[in-house]
Amino acid sequence: MEKINVAVNGAFGRMGREVCQAVLDDEELQLAGAFDLQGIGEDIGEVLGKKKLGIVLRNLSSEALAEGKIQVMVDFTTPMAVMDNIKISLACGIRPVVGTTGITQVDLKLIEEWVEKAGLSAFIAPNFALGAVLMMKFAQLAARYFKHAEIIELHHDQKIDAPSGTSLKTAEMIAAGRREEPQKREELLKLAGARGAVAENVHIHSVRLEGLIAHQEVIFGGLGQTLTIRHDSYDRKSFMPGVLLAIKKIASLKGLVYGLENLLDL
Ligand code: NAP
Numbered sequence: 501m502e503k504i505n506v507a508v509n510g511a512f513g514r515m516g517r518e519v520c521q522a523v524l525d526d527e528e529l530q531l532a533g534a535f536d537l538q539g540i541g542e543d544i545g546e547v548l549g550k551k552k553l554g555i556v557l558r559n560l561s562s563e564a565l566a567e568g569k570i571q572v573m574v575d576f577t578t579p580m581a582v583m584d585n586i587k588i589s590l591a592c593g594i595r596p597v598v599g600t601t602g603i604t605q606v607d608l609k610l611i612e613e614w615v616e617k618a619g620l621s622a623f624i625a626p627n628f629a630l631g632a633v634l635m636m637k638f639a640q641l642a643a644r645y646f647k648h649a650e651i652i653e654l655h656h657d658q659k660i661d662a663p664s665g666t667s668l669k670t671a672e673m674i675a676a677g678r679r680e681e682p683q684k685r686e687e688l689l690k691l692a693g694a695r696g697a698v699a700e701n702v703h704i705h706s707v708r709l710e711g712l713i714a715h716q717e718v719i720f721g722g723l724g725q726t727l728t729i730r731h732d733s734y735d736r737k738s739f740m741p742g743v744l745l746a747i748k749k750i751a752s753l754k755g756l757v758y759g760l761e762n763l764l765d766l
Pocket of ligand 1: 509510511512513514515516535536537538560576577578579581598599600601602625626627628629659714739
């Protein structure tokens with residue numbers, strides 16, 4: 501079987517390194533390029549603490565993308581860079597698999613246009629962990645019976661964007677699952693932001709602390725009871741099965757697909 505040639509953008513970063521290792525460990529995939537703004541000129545094998553692989557970290561450019569017969573580009577960079585990366589990737593005929601968060605609804609519309617123009621497909625997931633996808637699905641189901649919900653999302657202190665892409669997606673799914681909107685009550689805020697941000701009538705509280713990876717609690721409140729659904733990623737490896745699945749499935753997808761749940765039999 502022919503291997504799928506995969507490049508990783510953000511390859512010097514925390515997620516990018518995990519993806520490079522996961523691609524190297526998968527016999528159906530071939531690591532065909534490593535891009536980043538950091539570590540330029542370093543061999544990705546050595547960056548991963550292994551022997552040299554002959555793949556050197558470079559800046560992303562159309563010239564660099566034209567080499568290595570890259571078929572899929574995985575992007576784990578920053579919310580500021582991701583749109584340009586998706587655009588250049590599609591313009592070069594390469595399908596993007598994107599985990600970078602901070603992509604808005606307006607951005608998604610634009611990406612849809614680029615995907616259509618390129619006649620390719622693109623895959624974006626705010627969370628590649630299977631447990632997180634199930635947590636969102638369970639939250640959507642619970643929302644049918646509990647109209648009041650709040651989200652607490654907790655991440656490591658290096659995360660730039662807030663609230664997390666997963667919490668926003670969860671709020672959307674709760675809204676889709678609700679049969680009735682929660683009533684708004686008047687509140688006296690003694691400190692701005694005390695009740696967090698609000699998306700789809702769901703309050704979202706963002707915690708950023710050293711020691712955390714990616715965690716989320718969805719708390720539903722009802723008469724005399726609460727229901728808490730919680731997911732914890734203790735290791736970035738938790739995202740890898742989802743990333744590998746997306747890489748392998750993207751060629752058979754049509755247009756822009758958003759969310760890992762679309763690749764699973766849920
Ligand atoms: P990170 O360690 O900061 O890595 C990002 C890397 O991308 C850095 O080396 C960064 O360089 C580089 N970069 C920035 N702009 C770039 C550009 N234009 N071209 C190429 N490389 C560029 O961050 P991380 O923890 O790996 O997270 C990366 C992203 O993945 C974040 O958005 C995070 O929220 C998201 N994430 C998603 C999931 C998921 O399941 N979907 C899971 C975990 C994390 P500089 O340091 O110079 O900026």
